[in-house]
Amino acid sequence: MSEQPSELNVTITDSAQEYLRDLLAKQDCEGIAIRMFVSNPGTPNAETCIAYCRPGEEKEGDVAMELDGLKAYFEGRSIPYLDEARVDYSSDKMGGQLTIRAPNSRMPKVTDDSPIEDRINYVLYSDVNPGLASHGGQVSLVEVTEDMYAVLKFGGGCQGCGMVDMTLKEGVEKTLKEKIPELAGVKDITDHTDKSQAYY
Template sequence: MALVTVTDSARDYLAQLIEKQDVEGMGVRIFVTQPGTKHAETCLAYCPPNEVVPTDEKIDLEKFTLYLDHNSVPFLEEAYVDYSTDRMGGQLTIKAPNAKVPNIDENAPLPDRINYILASEINPGLAAHGGEVSLVEVADESVAVLRFGGGCQGCSAVSLTLKQGVESTLTERIPELTGVRDVTDHTYTENAYYQ
């Protein structure tokens, strides 16, 4: 399977834009800014020959070359570029489901796997309460040390959330984790969801 899928309509549209640039060998570069964070954005930019980076991965799309930023590659897995026409003209869309969190496997380092589960499964649920949780460190090789923020900090239900939600999800998904510790200062309750 191709790392990045570019539909025929998107290919034709981009080829037309490139033609207007009138630069020999112009390509398109795709990259992710702030990859692996909730602020990640997937971007397309013109890539003239003098801006090609040697580590870029190249995809020959016949009409032009698509360059994938090397550091963005894990976050571009399953990315999809499409162009659809409507009454207003048309719209180029880029979907990159793994931009915020790269798709990782069970052989990835423990902190990466913990962060993946926090970002993909736990934080979306906490976000409803304006909260989030992040990994501080892995202690004693098997204990995830977490910090709660936003509406979770100082929340009276946080120990319940930690034990039943976060800890059970993490230990179920990552068998070698023996426990979860919370280092948040919960005496600070200014933004807490439940006081």
């Protein structure tokens, strides 16, 4: 666990801190904190999330920030994508709303040192999906296995498509292995028996 580094550029407004403190107080758990992270960072599907973080639930690589009566953890991998993020709370007649704006959450920030999942997502969204989009399809990463296979899921016009094996081997796998040499290959877990949206 590391304390707040200079590159952590996240604003949690006073009103948001007050709201979050009240939420945490209702959890009846001493030492409970919040944890902020971006799921699917650097992709069009990126979502910025705030979750409860009970003592011991923080992860290795998380960065801690001490606020007034509030402790926040930030997922280490998400920090580049949380740059300039702002958490605010505004009250209204319906009770109020917590808003999270993370303008860089969808911006690809990939280097050779980035986690392999981020590098795969970058290649899928910048090189592979634009080609599949012409058929109304897309592919997304589910996980990377211990033996370095990328487990992928096709959707849209690719699901159930008779050409998907060729697309997978000649297109997707070839492109990924060119860009990410340590990748052993790809596996497809899509249910291709559903041909309702298939292109071919």
